[in-house]
Amino acid sequence: MRITFILIVLFLLVFLLLPGVALGANPPPYGPDLMEHLCTPDPTYSLKEGEFLLPILLYHLVGREAQERNGRSISRFNVTATDFEAQLALLQRLGYHSVTVSEVAAALEGTTTLPERPIVLTFDDGWREQYEVAFPLLQRYGMRATFFVTTSYIGYSRFMTWEELAELRDAGMEIASHGRKHLNLADADDKEAWREIARSKGALEEKLGISVVSFAYPYGAYRKGLPAMLERAGYRIAVGVGGTPVHRLGGRYYLRRMEVSGFHSLRAFVDRLPWRGAGSPLCASEMGSGGRVSLIPAILP
Numbered sequence: 001m002r003i004t005f006i007l008i009v010l011f012l013l014v015f016l017l018l019p020g021v022a023l024g025a026n027p028p029p030y031g032p033d034l035m036e037h038l039c040t041p042d043p044t045y046s047l048k049e050g051e052f053l054l055p056i057l058l059y060h061l062v063g064r065e066a067q068e069r070n071g072r073s074i075s076r077f078n079v080t081a082t083d084f085e086a087q088l089a090l091l092q093r094l095g096y097h098s099v100t101v102s103e104v105a106a107a108l109e110g111t112t113t114l115p116e117r118p119i120v121l122t123f124d125d126g127w128r129e130q131y132e133v134a135f136p137l138l139q140r141y142g143m144r145a146t147f148f149v150t151t152s153y154i155g156y157s158r159f160m161t162w163e164e165l166a167e168l169r170d171a172g173m174e175i176a177s178h179g180r181k182h183l184n185l186a187d188a189d190d191k192e193a194w195r196e197i198a199r200s201k202g203a204l205e206e207k208l209g210i211s212v213v214s215f216a217y218p219y220g221a222y223r224k225g226l227p228a229m230l231e232r233a234g235y236r237i238a239v240g241v242g243g244t245p246v247h248r249l250g251g252r253y254y255l256r257r258m259e260v261s262g263f264h265s266l267r268a269f270v271d272r273l274p275w276r277g278a279g280s281p282l283c284a285s286e287m288g289s290g291g292r293v294s295l296i297p298a299i300l301p
């Protein structure tokens with residue numbers, strides 16, 4: 001009798017507690033408001049022919065304490081380490097796969113395809129915190145990024161050193177050019193622009209033993225003639241700024257990046273992503289898991 005009672009209790013414990021334990025191991029990570037927002041259908045974009053979706057994010061500083069008060073950023077250019085980690089964790093939960101800008105170039109050239117839900121993380125200027133704060137977090141989440149470095153800043157106190165750039169390179173990060181002196185190339189004459197474009201590439205290639213194929217326009221500034229110059233110098237892709245993940249297939253010398261502001265909440269971060277919880281484990285019970293295919297391989301010839 002007593003043994004039967006114990007068995008029944010054990011039976012109940014196993015069946016009542018185990019699912020609880022399983023749930024406890026992977027609790028819904030966000031509050032109900034954000035979860036509901038995450039698990040709504042993806043935003044729709046009316047893509048014209050020859051357009052494709054690809055979120056390319058732009059960061060400057062990550063975790064610069066001088067630009068934070070009480071754990072919050074006081075500058076749009078600085079994302080706190082806590083916020084940055086929350087963004088990476090969310091991207092991972094939503095099933096995003098990080099790719100580098102040069103991999104996007106290869107996808108646009110048709111020599112490779114991108115994984116489902118591709119996302120590009122880019123960092124500009126070569127700030128030291130990108131190595132000290134962002135890099136370890138990227139590694140923790142198994143993500144890669146493209147670092148656009150202004151070559152004349154390298155080694156100065158607030159910027160990364162050549163040794164640190166070599167470490168990023170060895171960890172599978174892409175090192176690319178953001179010019180030599182951070183000149184606004186829309187205002188520079190051809191000779192000056194060429195020096196910025198060609199010499200920055202040469203310096204990075206020589207010091208790091210890499211091939212540099214990606215360029216980020218300082219200030220996002222653009223003018224006619226720059227793409228031809230970039231192409232002649234051996235670049236295969238260039239990025240600027242803009243608030244959208246929509247790009248044109250023929251526009252690979254000016255892909256638009258969405259700046260992640262230090263003032264953004266996680267919800268604001270989510271709002272600009274083209275793919276949300278649908279199809280990801282995060283919302284599997286709500287939305288079913290359909291899986292998605294990146295539009296890039298789908299529309300390439």
Ligand SMILES: [Zn+2]
Pocket residue numbers: 124125178182218219
């Ligand atoms: Zn810059």
